[in-house]
Amino acid sequence: MTPAKLAEVVLAAARAVFTGRGLDLSALPERTAVERPRNPEHGDYASTLALQLSKKSGVPPRELAAEVADQLGRAPGIKSVEIAGPGFLNIRLDAAAAGQLARVVVEAGEAYGHSERFAGQRVNLEFVSANPTGPVHIGGVRWAAVGDALSRLLRAAGADVTTEYYFNDAGSQIDRFARSLRAAARDEPTPEDGYRGAYIGEIAAAVAAKNPEAAEKDEKDSLEIFRVDGVNIMFDEIKSSLSDFGVHFDVYFNEKQLHDEGELDLALERLRAEGHIFEADGAVWLRTTDFGDDKDRVLRKSDGDWTYFAGDCAYYLDKRQRGFDRVVIMLGADHHGYVGRMRAMSACFGDDPDSNLEILIGQLVNLVENGEALRMSKRAGTTLTLEDLVDKIGVDAARYALARYSIDSPIDIDVELWTRSTRDNPVYYVQYVAARTASVGRNAADVGLTRGASDAFHPELLDHEKELDLLKSLGDYPAVIIAAAELREPHRVARYLEDLAGAYHRFYDNCRILPYGDEEITDTHRARLWLNDATRTVIANGLGLLGVTAPERM
């Protein structure tokens, strides 16, 4: 029995009690969940439903709990139900009901943990969104790992997800980029406001190789070549390194489209129609202070140019008009000052910023080597890039390290730790279980041990404490995915996998899976192989959500 199924049974029991007493059924929640008590004396699972319903029903919690317990006790698969404390229901399962989970997992395979919880929700996830003036730096990499994991999580939970990368290949930043490239190609010093760093020389050389006269033409034509070719080469490099990192976007959205298709004007007119536009000092403003922003924001400057914020408005409107009811944007902590104006902008369009717009702010990332943070310096052009991180610790460790912490927590990635092959390196600890389960599978095949037909599976034989713990951990997985997707917190998956890995290792150390020597193969061996394979399934599924491989051997 899965925890989700048990929760339904608990709710059904409560419904029966309410019906019997003639209570208002509308007081019952749509769904409930059971908890995993830390203290084993509190049973396999616990429900707080009676506590929650006591006030609404006017029945004292323990009295309500007693009646629900009475109903529950008659349900199949439930061994016992006890009432504890103010009205907790402590539930124990039959060994067979618990053990069945191994079969559920193995037979579901890659689909185990998937649900339809967010079916029908259309979510747009925008992340990274670096302009093609340089490689993806380490802050952007955090979002590549977290955003991509989040997209996988939301899809697993049934949402309709589109991932987007927003970029601008025109404007003053790109002009600076082009001038920096041209200067490098001509062996001139980098312009005062230019981009530095080794990559500038490399891109400049690549442009020159493709177009040998580029540096020699008159300045206007020359800059145009460096601008167009430089941006193309840079963007290809960005896409290529993201691809190597396992991250692909559904949509690459160019700011230029907003200009070309008149979307900026359209957005302005929409905002004007909503009554939030005013003009002052020769500029066009959005009155974001109507919705809690610190100050009003300029959309069109007095020189007639649009601001970057105007692009944000038009882009937001574009997303909404494409049918996304949830627009999620991920930004670094150094951009959190944007939240107020973005939320206000959403409200100016007549939307509800609490439900239509979500801005996730991620704290910064440091790479630490030999006890020292490798600091970035824009002046010296020493930015830490995606490649630097991958070169130091590899894709799996990088993705895991970036995804295992709450985005509210700044991360120091210790190069030495994340390349270590020991218990304290979480990605190895989890991957080791993947390799171990695979190894057991190979050895089982060698000695002729197979799971056999599913009707030959005897779940009640999985009654060792460590087997039951492992089964419970496997049962937690679907709820972890839903919670992680709903709260936009992929780190929950990593933390869960570490718990599961621990449960598997303890099972492995206590419960021999394969027969010894010439020992005859029994139903216990087969049942344990089901459990082994179920674990492999969940570890692989969970690592897959994080974009991390589940190796066959290590």
Next chain:
RNA sequence: GCGCUCGUAGCUCAGUGGAUAGAGCAGGGGUCUUCUAAGCCCAGGGUCGCAGGUUCGAAUCCUGCCGAGCGCACCA
């Protein structure tokens, strides 16, 4: 000054209003005649920053204060 985030074991961090707050590391002690010891087991370690409030119940929600990081453009 205003805003956002954070403050949990010596260190790094989990912890969606539930019962006795957890994990890893550090440091101490155990554990390999057959499935990966890259593992496992045992013990120690806490004023959940401080003070109030909300309620059956608060690390979790609210208010204030203290401390740390980041941000407050007709830049992108």
